[in-house]
Amino acid sequence: MARHHLSGRYSICGLGVTPVGRVTGNSLLWNEVEAARLAIEDAGLERKDIGAALQALSDPGGGMRMRHDDAFPRVLGLPVKIYCENVGRGGEYAAMAIVTAMQLIELGVANYVVVSGARDDWSRSRAIKKRGERGTGMAARLGRWGHFYGSTTAAVFHALIASRHIELYGTTSEQLGRIAVAQREWACLNPQATMYGAPITIEDYMNSPMVAEPYRLLDMCQQSDGGIAFVVTTTERAKDLKRPPIKIMGIGFGEHMDHLLQTGDHLTSLAVDTAREQAFSQADIKLDDVDVAQLYDCFTGEVLFQIEGYGWCKKGEGGAFLDAGHLGPGGDVPINTGGGLLSGFHMGNLTCFAEGVQQLRGEGGARQVKDAEIALVTGHGGEILSGQMCSIHSSLILGR
């Protein structure tokens, strides 16, 4: 098998991460602007070099993020030939934006493409709590299916799929807890993580309150404010810049569009199969070649499903795999090495992406995985029927 002709031809040459987490006070737009500014500076580029800009944003469930403000490329004065808004679906931004960026460069529209994404879930959830509700404001007066049954927040409908896995395979709460504990251990090595300095044990997990049974508080991800941006260019051009190129080795996608509510198939899996096969074959790698994996983890169940889907263990055997203790610092399967969305921060899969880039650059500090050369970064999202099922999955292989 040979690598795809585009594998390794494009690279990430700049990364910008604003203060992120429980950091209120900056708007979505201001975080997009600041992240993009940092990414351009990180690459050693000037604003005049940027030929295209993409906004990594999606409509999260039922709460439309209506924008009445300006666009980050204009605020920054980027001389772009094209700006696309809302490149993203659910929590998947990075892979969709990179595919778009690669084509814009391939077609000669731009030499350098900046992608910037921000979220304001922490601020919004504070405001919503003040009016006596919880979550990120999905329950508008008119809501999607589920809202009028009380499924007004992601935890409720996401718990349906974990509940099904428990029913079918006998997975236990304690096994889900091992994911939460392992990722907290990683977060405690990551000063950027919201839960840095706040270790937990499996007892803490078992004592944490049920929120949407079977999910406990510690099965749920962070809500964060902040922005993350990156710059894409050809690997040839990236070699002359400030930072070592982080190569885009493979990108694959999958959809669980069909038969979700008709047959119940795929309720205990993400659409990993096609995404994995496309990305791994483009990069010409196997699972064993992956040195660090940043798996989209809005809840613990999604991590479990991906551990099975990518083949670290067989379908249905994820619980036993977790009992065997492969995760966490010192384990043989480095997953979500920055703490992930669960204990790090939630910038959609830009969280996973940024950690993947930092690991390959060797910037991981105390959490650095030795000699990390290949990173798997995944994304997940898309709302069907108020997000009972998130249908898209993306696999992105990065290499140095």
Place this chain on the structure above:
Amino acid sequence: MTYNGPLPSVTEETEGFFEAARNGVFALHRCAHCRTWYWPASACRECPNEPFLANMRWEQASGRGTLYSVVIPRRTFHPAFPAPFVYALVKLDEGPLMPCGVDVPPEQAKVGLPVEAYMVKLSEDYTVPRFRALST
């Protein structure tokens, strides 16, 4: 008590379902050719479809099913839905799965429990099905 929660966002594609509910009828989308049931609104996956899915109609269904996957919110996320309550995927006798509010005590909400739909009026304009334990 007056319902003070979110109301359904009804679209052209789903208004047949909500119109039936207003008339006390639990309806599913059904293919006029092969008679396969669907929910939500779908093109038939067994037959070639007519232009604009003219073969698909909202028809009265049994309203019966069994619990397939169960979630019990233990925290109140919205004042209209005090915890605990039951939110579940109901495996309808006709085949499709429907995520729905189920009015049984949490300890009774086990996978396989037979349930039946009944209509609940949320406001003057909106009525929706909920499920309860099948009366024997």
